Amino acid sequence: MHPPLLYQPAPARINATIKVMGALAMVFFVVALPARHAIFLLPVAAILLISAIIGRVRLRFILGRLLIAEPFILGVALLSLFQPGGWRVMLLIIARCTLCVATMIVLAGTCTISELVRVLKSVRIPSLLITTMLLMHRYLFVLGEEAHRMRRARASRTFRISRRFEWQNLATVIGQLFIRSADRADRIYAAMCARGWR
Amino acid sequence: MSAAIDVRNLTYRYPDGVEALSAIEFAVQPRECVGLIGPNGAGKSTLLQHLNGLLPEDLNGDANLKIMGQPINRATLPEIRRQVGLLFQDPNDQLFCPTVFEDVAFGPRQLGLSESEVRLRVEESLKQIGLPGFENRLPHHLSLGERRRVCLAGLLACKPSILVLDEPTSGLDPGGKRELKSLLRQLDATIIIATHDLELVVELCSRALLLNHGRIVAQGPTVELLSNESLMLSNGLERPHILLHQHPHH
Amino acid sequence: MHIPDGFLDTKAAATVGALSAAGLGVALRQARLHLPPRRVPLLGLSAAFVFAAQMINFPVAGGTSGHLIGGVLTAVLLGPSAAVIVISSVLIVQCFLFADGGVTALGANIFNMAIIGGVLGWTVYRLLSRLANGLTGQIWAATFASWLSTVVASIVCAGELAASGTIPWKVAFPAMTAVHMLIGIGEAIITALVLVAVSASRPDLLAPPAGATRSYFSFTAYGVLIALGLALFVSPFASTAPDGLDKTAESLGFDDKAAVIVPSPMPEYKMPLITSANLSTSVAGAVGTVFVFGLAWIFARILVPRTEPVDPLAAARLETKQP
Numbered sequence: 001m002h003p004p005l006l007y008q009p010a011p012a013r014i015n016a017t018i019k020v021m022g023a024l025a026m027v028f029f030v031v032a033l034p035a036r037h038a039i040f041l042l043p044v045a046a047i048l049l050i051s052a053i054i055g056r057v058r059l060r061f062i063l064g065r066l067l068i069a070e071p072f073i074l075g076v077a078l079l080s081l082f083q084p085g086g087w088r089v090m091l092l093i094i095a096r097c098t099l100c101v102a103t104m105i106v107l108a109g110t111c112t113i114s115e116l117v118r119v120l121k122s123v124r125i126p127s128l129l130i131t132t133m134l135l136m137h138r139y140l141f142v143l144g145e146e147a148h149r150m151r152r153a154r155a156s157r158t159f160r161i162s163r164r165f166e167w168q169n170l171a172t173v174i175g176q177l178f179i180r181s182a183d184r185a186d187r188i189y190a191a192m193c194a195r196g197w198r
Numbered sequence: 199m200s201a202a203i204d205v206r207n208l209t210y211r212y213p214d215g216v217e218a219l220s221a222i223e224f225a226v227q228p229r230e231c232v233g234l235i236g237p238n239g240a241g242k243s244t245l246l247q248h249l250n251g252l253l254p255e256d257l258n259g260d261a262n263l264k265i266m267g268q269p270i271n272r273a274t275l276p277e278i279r280r281q282v283g284l285l286f287q288d289p290n291d292q293l294f295c296p297t298v299f300e301d302v303a304f305g306p307r308q309l310g311l312s313e314s315e316v317r318l319r320v321e322e323s324l325k326q327i328g329l330p331g332f333e334n335r336l337p338h339h340l341s342l343g344e345r346r347r348v349c350l351a352g353l354l355a356c357k358p359s360i361l362v363l364d365e366p367t368s369g370l371d372p373g374g375k376r377e378l379k380s381l382l383r384q385l386d387a388t389i390i391i392a393t394h395d396l397e398l399v400v401e402l403c404s405r406a407l408l409l410n411h412g413r414i415v416a417q418g419p420t421v422e423l424l425s426n427e428s429l430m431l432s433n434g435l436e437r438p439h440i441l442l443h444q445h446p447h448h
Numbered sequence: 449m450h451i452p453d454g455f456l457d458t459k460a461a462a463t464v465g466a467l468s469a470a471g472l473g474v475a476l477r478q479a480r481l482h483l484p485p486r487r488v489p490l491l492g493l494s495a496a497f498v499f500a501a502q503m504i505n506f507p508v509a510g511g512t513s514g515h516l517i518g519g520v521l522t523a524v525l526l527g528p529s530a531a532v533i534v535i536s537s538v539l540i541v542q543c544f545l546f547a548d549g550g551v552t553a554l555g556a557n558i559f560n561m562a563i564i565g566g567v568l569g570w571t572v573y574r575l576l577s578r579l580a581n582g583l584t585g586q587i588w589a590a591t592f593a594s595w596l597s598t599v600v601a602s603i604v605c606a607g608e609l610a611a612s613g614t615i616p617w618k619v620a621f622p623a624m625t626a627v628h629m630l631i632g633i634g635e636a637i638i639t640a641l642v643l644v645a646v647s648a649s650r651p652d653l654l655a656p657p658a659g660a661t662r663s664y665f666s667f668t669a670y671g672v673l674i675a676l677g678l679a680l681f682v683s684p685f686a687s688t689a690p691d692g693l694d695k696t697a698e699s700l701g702f703d704d705k706a707a708v709i710v711p712s713p714m715p716e717y718k719m720p721l722i723t724s725a726n727l728s729t730s731v732a733g734a735v736g737t738v739f740v741f742g743l744a745w746i747f748a749r750i751l752v753p754r755t756e757p758v759d760p761l762a763a764a765r766l767e768t769k770q771p
Contacts, residue, residue: 020544024551031552032458065547073452076609082619093454093614097550100453104547113296116544126476128488132537134296135492136499137545141338142290143496171638174501175645178525181497182653185490187291190252192489194284195352196276196308294489 016115017122022051023107027100035088041095048103057109065105066098073097113137135188139181147177200267201225202360202388203249208262210244210254210412218244219412226388228359233399233420234392236409237434242364242392243287245409249362249390250282251275265360280309283353285363289345290337298324298340298348299333305356323351327381343374347381360388367395396424396438408433450542450557451605453550457612463680464608465555467673468536471563474669475532482663483530490526495534498522501638502538514631517601519565520573520594521639524586525646525653528570529666535562556608559677560601567670569597583647586654591640595632602628607681617685 026044033040052062077093080086117130150173208222218241226232234242247253248263251270265282268274286292295301302323306316324330327347337345346366353361366382367375375398382389382402393399399406399420406423408416410433416423424430427437456464483491498518523531536558542548549557576589606624610617647654 027453027551031453031456031461069452069547073454076455076615079615079619079623083616089614096454097452100550100552101547104453104543104551108545108547111545113541113545114300116541117296128476128479128483128491129472129533129537129540131488132491132495132533133541135294135489136495136537137541138294138296138337139493139496140499143493143500145338147500168641171641172645174638175642175649177500178494178497178642178646179650179653181493182490182650184291185493186486187286187288188294188489188493189486190247191286191292191294194250194252194279194286195305195356196279197304198308 016111016119019055019107019111020116020119023103026103030096030099030103033096035092038092038095041099045099048099048106052106052109055106055110057106061109062102062105065108066102069101070098073101139184142184143177143181146180147173150176201264202228202230202266203390204264204267205248206262208245208248210248213255217412219248222412222414224407224414224417226390228388229386230405231382231389231391231403233403233406234390234409235394235396235399235406235424235435236415240409240434241412242409244412246284246362246364246390246392249360250279250284252284280305280356281358282360282362283356283358285346285349285353285361285366287364287368289342289349292349292352293337293345296336297333298329298335298337301337301348302352302355305352309356319355319357320351323355324348326354327351328377341374342369343371343377346370346378350381354385358387361385361390363389363391363393365393365395366391367393367398396435397440400424400438400440408435410434450539450549451553451560451608453552455550455612455614456553456556456608457614458552460608460612460681461552461555464559464677465552467677468555468558468563471532471567471670471673472536472558474666474673475529475536478529478663478666479533487526487530491530491534491537494522494526494530495537498534499538499542514627514634516635516638517561517565517594517598518635519561519601520569520590520597520635521642523566523570524573524590524639524643528567528670531566531570532562535566556605560605560608563670563674564601564604564677565597568600568674569593571670572596583651583654587640587643587647590643591636594639595629595636598628598632598635599625602631604677604681607685610685611681621685 026047030041030044052059073094077090077097080089080093083089113134117134120130120133121127154169154173203224203226205222205224208219209217210219211217222245234245236242244253249265251257257271257275263270265278268278270278293301295304299320302320303316306319311319320333321330324332327350329344329347329351332340332344332348337348340348363382366378370378375395379398379401382391389402391398391403403420405418406420407414408423408429415433416426416429421441424438425441430437498516501516501518501521503515517535519531519535522534526534539549539554539557539561543551543554543557570593573586573589573593576592577586580586580589602624603621606615606617606620609615609620609624614620615623643654
């Protein structure tokens with residue numbers, strides 16, 4: 001259920017705090033809304049649509065990501081039928097979930113890691129957590145490149161095709177990736193110190 | 199005028215006891231450009247890491263090494279790290295921030311400069327390395343040469359007086375190499391380059407140090423040293439082609 | 449297993465969110481006190497690694513697919529508190545920048561995957577690895593621990609869904625547990641294979657993490673949080689059918705002979721004054737758990753001699769590895 005790492009949001013034009021807080025407010029509202037006031041989900045959807053337009057998030061992007069999430073939502077929602085009044089619960093779940101996921105998709109489409117970090121710092125999230133997130137995001141792509149290269153190298157030396165071999169391959173690649181990451185972490189530490197990090 | 203870098207009898211052992219550097223002794227004058235050459239495993243990177251205090255791990259400050267006349271100890275370390283800019287071999291290790299701006303700003307921010315001064319330094323440095331306007335670019339969208347230059351910008355933003363470069367041209371295409379060379383020529387700093395790129399050494403460095411098995415085997419004027427065929431061959435290197443038929447001029 | 453928004457109601461989300469916040473607080477405190485600065489980039493890279501590893505989907509049954517949690521794997525390599533920080537970072541970024549996992553459900557996701565999947569799994573691993581010797585023993589312990597923690601995490605998740613009235617327990621529990629018993633196998637296999645691969649080239653990475661002091665504070669704190677989570681979200685749904693002894697007594701006809709000798713403050717696991725049956729059991733379970741834990745802690749302090757902290761410089765050769 002993990003979307004591919006393709007979309008790169010346009011540089012910030014709207015204040016990051018507004019974006020994040022706005023998204024959070026909408027999600028909290030949708031989740032906390034009592035069932036009998038479900039009609040208020042509609043204005044939220046409208047606000048979301050307007051936000052998406054202002055943020056210039058492409059509809060195809062939103063729908064694409066939504067399509068990945070929906071089967072999971074539907075699958076679990078179906079299980080809610082196994083109780084009295086299940087129909088209503090199920091529809092409500094689907095409506096709430098979809099709206100919330102769409103909100104977060106729009107946020108994802110307009111927010112960069114730097115902005116997210118700035119907002120989190122302003123609410124006093126501890127710096128170790130923030131540094132971890134920043135480094136994670138930066139080295140995700142490096143890791144991806146390395147993994148790609150390793151798989152290609154492996155593939156060009158692979159003649160047998162068997163299930164067990166594939167599992168072993170996968171494990172060796174993942175194991176090597178971790179070791180290389182550990183080595184790289186040492187070098188990054190050295191680089192950080194060399195530039196005066198405390 | 200004291201030497202920019204003064205190394206006397208530097209010895210370093212790995213934690214498992216293997217000796218990496220033995221009795222290293224050399225000096226680099228301010229504004230000199232010196233090339234550090236040697237085969238793989240000679241200890242070039244290890245030596246470079248001594249120059250800004252990354253090694254030895256316990257930094258006992260015994261005055262084997264002086265930067266701008268100062269020994270490296272806990273008290274002098276922050277200033278020495280500012281004065282000595284170390285360019286790592288893999289730019290991915292050094293480019294650890296989410297955007298170019300944040301990465302180049304890292305050093306100045308650690309120095310405690312004001313945001314406006316930081317912004318100014320970033321702009322200046324990016325212009326200096328020939329990538330103006332790259333502030334919002336993402337590291338993984340840059341080519342290797344661009345990443346390396348951004349790393350250099352990150353160092354220049356702290357206005358160092360000594361630049362230590364570890365394999366700056368490795369992996370670059372000829373165009374990238376040319377750009378880097380012309381950039382280095384324009385810099386007003388003491389420069390040490392550890393490299394396999396012997397042409398680079400001939401073109402930029404007035405002196406060269408030949409390192410092998412952790413020892414300085416020879417040091418002297420570049421052309422003289424690198425033209426010594428038997429010396430080069432016996433140390434896992436060779437006489438660069440550029441020296442075979444003509445005298446280059448700097 | 450990333451729960452999206454809308455599956456949990458406000459009170460469940462808030463409760464488990466509070467537990468997670470506390471757990472994260474403990475982890476950060478541990479890191480602040482014991483994590484050498486050299487390890488900080490390793491947390492970031494491990495987070496990237498876990499993020500990437502979680503993208504490996506394996507189809508389980510009927511259209512559902514599972515993914516790695518990586519809790520025990522990370523905890524074995526970095527220590528439990530570092531694992532909590534790593535997994536929380538992954539979940540937070542996935543939530544905000546990839547719309548994966550709800551923001552109201554962030555507390556639940558962190559609790560299930562980082563605290564249950566990570567800390568509880570690591571505890572099981574440590575207990576088991578004392579019984580089995582050597583590298584093989586360690587790896588078998590980690591393998592089992594990762595399977596078990598996946599299953600337990602799914603049970604807690606089922607409890608959270610049931611407590612929110614989203615899916616009734618009698619459906620959620622079997623569905624989640626059955627699916628995750630299978631997913632857990634994948635997790636266990638990959639954990640094992642990766643640890644084998646790492647131990648082949650870098651056995652020093654499997655040494656106990658540098659600076660791992662046997663800290664009573666974190667042990668107690670995590671324990672209380674985990675126990676609370678189980679008490680609040682699993683025990684209320686524990687069978688209300690009479691247990692074995694009662695049933696035997698019923699069928700043999702002497703259950704009316706049992707007399708109340710000492711009146712218990714919480715008869716039949718119900719808190720006096722709280723009327724809702726489930727909430728009552730839930731709170732009673734929580735109070736009982738904290739009480740038992742307190743007792744255990746006191747015994748532990750009295751009986752177990754305090755060990756010296758592991759010397760951070762000696763422990764992991766990783767720290768002094770040469771570039």
